[in-house]
Amino acid sequence: MHLIDTHCHLDEEAFTTDMPDVIERAVAGDVGTLFTIGITAASCERAVEIAAEYEFVKAIVGVQPNYVSQLQDGDWEKIVALMQHPEVVGIGETGLDKYWDYAPLDLQREYFDRHLVLSRELDLPFVVHCREAEQEIVEQLRAFAGADQLRGVMHSFCGNEETLQACLDLGMHMSFSGMLTYKKNDDLRFVAKQVPLDRLLIETDAPYLAPVPNRGKRNEPAFVRHTCAVLAEIHNMTTEEMAEITTRNARELFRLEV
């Protein structure tokens, strides 16, 4: 089995003392490829460093919407330069976050657009962070897409059926995290069942939101198998079959050579 964790944050403080062990456990647990996501200029630099160090780790770089108001002179240019690094397979995470109040929505919108434009220019897929901003994100994606299909991912998707349909119509892939495994999330499992197989991806978003049976602990990429197992059950197939499908989707979307 070869699983791909399409979204984790290996540069986070939670992993500073034991990152090599975390990566080793992932590989031992059939996670053959990991994407580590940068959220600030410094974190993007670190993500690319980690990707350069480990063959099966790739980087995704951008500025997370909550951090757009903290950018210093030159930070954005640094991130744009990193987008062109050979270890980088995607752009993000970008999007809108109305849950936290760290950055004005207009500034978040401006940076979301900048990421979308670069995604098109550099021919790399983009990764969307959406928190309590489903409507606004769909509107901005529609405006950007025009008549085109988009090449992007709704990361850790937890929206409703209507948002799902809008995203699918735009050509988006839907990535599910540990939240899919939580007992109370029947609605999310119902939505996940309606995603066409060729649009499904899995992720951990480690170190956050560990799946059952590791809920409440620090999350790590090896745990992506639990999300894969639940997604497989929802779609009436084996974990191995779902692993193959989600891995193929990730390889195609991110144009991986491995």
Ligand SMILES: [Zn+2]
């Ligand atoms: Zn993230």
